[in-house]
Amino acid sequence: MKLSANDHSSWNISRRFFGDLVPFRLALLLGIGLQLIGVGLELAQPWAMQQIFDRALIGRASNAAQIVYVGSACLAAAVLLRIVVNHVATLKIVATGHALTRALRLRVFRHLVELPPNFHTRQKSGDLLMRLMGDAPMVSTMLVEASSHLVTRAIQVVGTVALMVWVDLRLTLTLAIFLPIIFFVARFLAGKLRIATRKQRRKEGDMADYMQESLGAAALIQSLGREGDAVRAFAKTNRRNARAGLKTARAAARLSSSVEGLLAIALGITVLLGGLRVLQPAADFSAGELIVFISYVRGLMKPIRSAAKHQARVAKGTACGERLLRVLDEDRPVRLTSGKKVPVSAPVCLAYERVSYAYPGAERALRHVSFEVRAGDYVALFGASGAGKSTLAALALRLMDPDQGRVTLDGVELPEYDLDRLRERFALSMQSTMLFGASVAENLQLGDPEAEEPAMWRALEDAGAAEMVRELPGGLEYRLGASGSALSGGQRKRICLARAFLRKSPILIADEPFNGLDAHASARVEASLRQHAADGGMVIVVTHDAGSLHSFDRVLFLDGGRLIGAGTDRELRGTAIAYQHMVEVAEGSRA
Ligand SMILES: Nc1ncnc2c1ncn2[C@@H]1O[C@H](COP(=O)(O)OP(=O)(O)O)[C@@H](O)[C@H]1O
Numbered sequence: 001m002k003l004s005a006n007d008h009s010s011w012n013i014s015r016r017f018f019g020d021l022v023p024f025r026l027a028l029l030l031g032i033g034l035q036l037i038g039v040g041l042e043l044a045q046p047w048a049m050q051q052i053f054d055r056a057l058i059g060r061a062s063n064a065a066q067i068v069y070v071g072s073a074c075l076a077a078a079v080l081l082r083i084v085v086n087h088v089a090t091l092k093i094v095a096t097g098h099a100l101t102r103a104l105r106l107r108v109f110r111h112l113v114e115l116p117p118n119f120h121t122r123q124k125s126g127d128l129l130m131r132l133m134g135d136a137p138m139v140s141t142m143l144v145e146a147s148s149h150l151v152t153r154a155i156q157v158v159g160t161v162a163l164m165v166w167v168d169l170r171l172t173l174t175l176a177i178f179l180p181i182i183f184f185v186a187r188f189l190a191g192k193l194r195i196a197t198r199k200q201r202r203k204e205g206d207m208a209d210y211m212q213e214s215l216g217a218a219a220l221i222q223s224l225g226r227e228g229d230a231v232r233a234f235a236k237t238n239r240r241n242a243r244a245g246l247k248t249a250r251a252a253a254r255l256s257s258s259v260e261g262l263l264a265i266a267l268g269i270t271v272l273l274g275g276l277r278v279l280q281p282a283a284d285f286s287a288g289e290l291i292v293f294i295s296y297v298r299g300l301m302k303p304i305r306s307a308a309k310h311q312a313r314v315a316k317g318t319a320c321g322e323r324l325l326r327v328l329d330e331d332r333p334v335r336l337t338s339g340k341k342v343p344v345s346a347p348v349c350l351a352y353e354r355v356s357y358a359y360p361g362a363e364r365a366l367r368h369v370s371f372e373v374r375a376g377d378y379v380a381l382f383g384a385s386g387a388g389k390s391t392l393a394a395l396a397l398r399l400m401d402p403d404q405g406r407v408t409l410d411g412v413e414l415p416e417y418d419l420d421r422l423r424e425r426f427a428l429s430m431q432s433t434m435l436f437g438a439s440v441a442e443n444l445q446l447g448d449p450e451a452e453e454p455a456m457w458r459a460l461e462d463a464g465a466a467e468m469v470r471e472l473p474g475g476l477e478y479r480l481g482a483s484g485s486a487l488s489g490g491q492r493k494r495i496c497l498a499r500a501f502l503r504k505s506p507i508l509i510a511d512e513p514f515n516g517l518d519a520h521a522s523a524r525v526e527a528s529l530r531q532h533a534a535d536g537g538m539v540i541v542v543t544h545d546a547g548s549l550h551s552f553d554r555v556l557f558l559d560g561g562r563l564i565g566a567g568t569d570r571e572l573r574g575t576a577i578a579y580q581h582m583v584e585v586a587e588g589s590r591a
């Protein structure tokens with residue numbers, strides 16, 4: 001069930017998160033129960049006051065002093081007990097809120113991690129960060145704190161009104177007209193607040209995006225001398241964000257002030273009408289009763305004020321919940337269509353059959369591509385930049401699925417395999433190097449969490465990176481900067497290759513492995529890749545470097561998303577004109 005256009009009520013948004021609340025339902029019920037006990041104690045207080053007033057102070061009963069003693073002791077005990085109960089209730093509810101926030105963040109993060117790569121290229125990461133960090137606690141506040149308070153406050157209002165009826169029906173009926181007015185005013189203003197909050201959160205997301213992008217490219221901005229522009233642009237989103245924040249605060253203040261104003265009027269009317277009745281000669285209404293009544297009307301202020309405050313939280317939580325749902329409603333098509341079969345540990349044939357693929361909103365990246373790679377093959381995917389080579393590699397690992405045609409492993413279409421087991425059969429070293437701000441060893445262990453040091457050194461050796469890592473301070477324990485900064489492009493590439501080697505997967509796909517490598521390191525990497533094929537693996541090397549093509553068993557030549565030639569380098573040079581042309585251009589530019 002997805003969010004439709006007219007589905008923005010707090011209830012509809014909240015409902016979508018009820019499943020997340022289930023594990024915490026007992027803690028939440030306990031919290032609400034304790035709050036209700038607190039409400040009961042609070043409602044008993046004015047009644048004790050009335051007894052003291054009417055019986056002892058005004059009525060001068062024979063045991064007046066005794067009533068004062070006992071009454072005041074009861075009052076103090078009730079107040080103390082209420083404080084303790086509320087304290088425990090608050091702790092319980094706050095703890096539940098934190099637990100729910102944690103669960104929500106985990107759910108959103110898990111979902112984000114599994115979304116296809118083109119979602120992440122589309123979506124700005126700063127805004128996603130805000131959703132995870134900022135929106136999740138707001139939703140949890142709405143579901144736990146605000147909802148539990150609203151429940152207890154509603155019961156408190158009903159209880160108070162019942163007691164007012166019991167004390168005096170006539171006066172209660174006079175005041176009753178205020179309740180619907182307060183209700184509708186609060187609802188109307190809460191709607192406004194929700195709209196303002198939605199806008200504010202969007203502005204905050206924009207700001208986080210801008211900050212993330214510009215700080216990530218700080219070196220570029222400095223090299224172009226554009227720091228001033230960057231700061232000015234930031235100042236603009238900053239200003240917009242502050243303005244939106246102010247609007248939200250104003251809407252929240254308007255809500256609580258209006259409600260309190262209405263209550264103040266109600267209180268004035270109570271004092272006026274009640275006072276006049278006490279003064280009448282044959283009064284049916286005692287001063288003590290008036291005091292009780294007034295304290296109940298004043299007692300209404302607290303729950304209604306608190307309801308207004310929590311209504312504001314619900315409005316914020318709703319706006320934030322919408323943002324989370326927008327992420328959670330993104331399909332994970334690949335994960336959802338995962339089958340149960342397990343690929344054999346040494347697959348024999350990877351085949352593309354008339355495969356076409358277009359990135360959402362873009363031209364076709366691949367058109368009817370067919371080829372197969374067998375165990376022991378050492379194959380190059382060759383083509384100009386933008387030809388679709390990396391896209392072909394991504395389809396093999398099911399980072400996305402083809403729009404038409406199919407990719408099979410040993411004759412079975414990829415979606416029929418269990419996704420995790422399928423991916424275990426592949427090692428991909430991507431074109432853009434992906435490293436984390438952790439130690440070299442931790443980055444390598446992403447390839448194989450169980451890998452020990454000797455295996456890691458062997459993999460580094462194979463990637464021509466052992467020498468370089470040995471020279472880093474701390475060796476394997478050297479901590480890379482964010483995304484592996486502080487290493488050169490070639491160094492990063494080789495660590496990524498080592499990570500792929502470490503996986504010991506039968507199918508190895510290396511996307512532009514020689515980019516940024518010197519001749520010596522290139523030769524080392526080439527020998528390792530060849531060895532992997534000779535050992536019975538499949539090796540697919542994506543390259544746009546014409547100079548290395550002669551060493552492959554087979555070259556697949558891609559142009560504009562089509563496969564227009566397959567064969568050895570020599571055969572292709574003899575037959576495919578476009579290939580000849582491209583190789584000549586490449587060789588000419590090198591000469
Ligand atoms: N995430 C993406 N979103 C939209 N278009 C993309 C994306 N990635 C690649 N493309 C487009 O798909 C085509 C093939 O890209 P790619 O497979 O990366 O080419 P190659 O690796 O051969 O340089 C290109 O035209 C490129 O612009």
Ligand SMILES: [Mg+2]
Nearest residue numbers: 389390391431
């Ligand atoms: Mg590429």
